[in-house]
Amino acid sequence: MTELRGVGIGLGVSHGPIARMAEPLPAPKDEKSARSADEETARVRAAIEAVARELEQRGETAGGAAQEVLEAQAMMAEDPALEEEVTNRIGAGKTAEFAVFDAFASFRDTLSAMGGYLGERAADLDDVAQRVIAHLRGVAAPGVPDPGHPFVLVAKDLAPADTALLDLDKVLALVTTEGGPTSHTAILAREKSIVAVVGVRGAAGLAEGETVVVDAAAGVVTTQPTDDDIAQAERREADRAAAADAPVTPGALADGTAVPLLANLGKPQDAAKAVELGAEGVGLFRTEFLFLSSSQAPTVEEQTKAYTELLQAFPGKKVVVRALDAGADKPLAFLNDAHEENPALGLRGLRALRASEDILREQLTALANADAATEADLWVMAPMVSTVEETEYFVTLAKEYGIKTAGVMVEVxxxxxxxxKVLAHADFASIGTNDLTQYTLAADRLLGSVSSFQDPWHPAVLQLVKATGDGGRVTGKPIGICGEAAADPLLAVVLVGLGATTLSMAPTALADVRATLLHHSLDDAKRIAGAALAASDAASARAAAQEAAAQHTAA
Structure with missing residues (x-):
């Protein structure tokens, strides 16, 4: 028996035989085309059109976060600059297949060098190129295998188009050799409640057909499991299924301490599912969906309609809306199109909004309009706040527009x-653990080469969460968590022990977090958090918390 370790997504456990993702298509040869340039160009345009429409169709079928990712891929496929590069190569006599391969590879390398959100899109470009080349060759694109029975899927990483439409009756679990807790694969696996362990370096050596146990709660893939290992995994699967079917209750600790469990949402249409899964409100509503697909800022009327639709789904409940978070990994031409050498440290978040204050004022107007038309408890927060002065600026402006509860994101x-000092001015703070981890460890959160640093369990990150929690306690202000860390059930307990008063996450993570909180009192949470804080690195912090939690369970 061998244990391979990675980052587990959720509390799930499953077992079964391995099926490996198909290898990429072989690279086209650099040879002169027998067709005319016009013929090759027509072939490429038809192939790109077909692939883009297929991606959009997959997105419509999948919905949710997957749809956003796939629509972005479709737009990437039809990028005019990319089309020009392909056409230039065809004009030089290259085949359509090689022109696509070479042009996409060039763009991929450029994006990889940029890092951040755009760096992460490099892998998406590879997937689009493979699909276009497969269409040109008249063969199926490499994708999820179908061995004819349920299986554990092992891959280097999964393209969004594949993750979005996984057959959950066939795919028992997912194991990848790359990726971290905030990668698209991890986010989509969490959204679909797929048992997953990502970033498992030794997974490349797993053999086709061998049986493994995939334990997301422990972040472990066990090879050559015994009959007892499999029986234990099956019992845990059954217990988890029973817990998921239990009546939904408000988030709370074992001693009755309330810990409201909220949802992270990306568009109003996601609200109904969140309510169904037991969300007690919204801890993060990302407003970027209104802006990212536009060449100009949406009107006040368009924004008011969208915000009203969201708020109407949560009468009497808290809904925290984040003001537009653009720049760096989400560039907008109408907000900040200037080239920056290091955009993650540039004009982003509130800095970008202050530079284009009319956009911020219009957004606050629309939010105030929606608030007046609904019965939800609207809270509004500014992204990427790094100074007390910025806090004063945003809170003062928000109050000017009638926003009753104005706060800030703690991400740096x-x-x-x-x-x-920040909370002396703000009504609340919400910790974005993804960015806080990135800036604390100086590791781009979406760059695969440094994904091992992107771990919110790191004691340095936990110390900063504690500092924020202490600030909330001193000022009597609430502290929320809205990063991916809140979806990790044991880490959620630690975050509460460090001073978090609410937790917000992907709706599918609510059941696991709710069940885990009920096993621990507030004193337990503080003790487990203390054990994690005393560690020297992320792995030992996670292990220390697991040991401390197990001691309580044994007692």
């Missing part, structure tokens, strides 16, 4: 370290 160390 400076705002965490000055939390008491």
């Amino acid at each position: 160390p400076s705002s965490a370290l000055l939390a008491d």
Whole structure:
């Protein structure tokens, strides 16, 4: 028996035989085309059109976060600059297949060098190129295998188009050799409640057909499991299924301490599913969906309609809306199109909004209009706040427009370290653990080469969460968590022990977090958090918390 370790997504466990993802198509040869340039160009345009429409169709079928990712891929496939590069190569006598391969590879390398959100899109470009080349060759694109029975899928990583439409009756679990807790594969696996362990370096050596146990709660893939290992996994599967079917209750600790469990949402249409899964409100509503697909900012009327639709789904409940978070990994031509050498440290978040204040004022107007027309408890927060002065600016402006509860995102160390002073002005703070981890460890959150650093369990990150929690306690202000860390059930307990008063996550993670919180009192949470804080790295912090939690369970 061998245990391979990675980052588990959720609490699930499953077992079964391995099926490996098909290898990529072989690269086309660099040879002169026997066709005319016009013929090759027509072939490419037809292939790209077909692939883009297929991606959009897959997105419509999948819905949710997957649809956003796939629609972005379709737009990428039809990028005019990319089309021009392909056409230039065809004009030089290359075949359509090689022109696509070479042009896409060139763009991929450029995006990889940029890092951030655009760096992560490099893998998506590879997937689009493979699909276009497969269409040109008249063969099926490499994808999820179908061995004719349920299986554990092992892959380097999964393209969004494949993850979006996984047959959950066939795919028992997912194991990848790359990716971290905030990768698209992890996010989509969490959204679909797929048992997954990502970033498992030794998974490349797993053999086709061998049986493994995939334990997301422990972040472990066990090879050559015994009959007892399999029986234990089956019992846990059954217990988890029974817990998921239990009546939904408000989030709370074992001693009755309330910990409201909220949902992270990307568009109003996601609200109904969140309510069904037990969300007690919204801890993060990302407003970017209104802006990212537009060449100009949406009107006040368009924004008011969308925000009203969202708020109407949560009468009497808290809904936290984040003001437009653009720049860096989400560039907008009408907000900030200037080239920046290091955009993650540039004009992004509130900085970008202040530079184009009319966009911020219009958004606040629309939010105030929606608030007046509905019965939800609207809270509005600014992204990427790094100074006390920025806090004062945003809160003052929001109040000017009638926003009753105005707060800030804590995503950089400076705002965490000055939390008491920040919260002297803000009504609340919400910690974005993805960016806080990125800036604390100086590791691009979407760059595969440094994904091992992107772990919110790191004690340095936990210290900053504690500093923010302490600031909330001193000022009497609530502290929320809205990053991916809140969806990790044991880490959720630690975050509460560090001072978080609410947790917000992907709706599919609510049941696991709710069940885990009920096993621990507030004193337990503080003790488990203390064990994690005393560690020297992320792995030992996770292990220390697991041991501390197990001691309570045994007692």
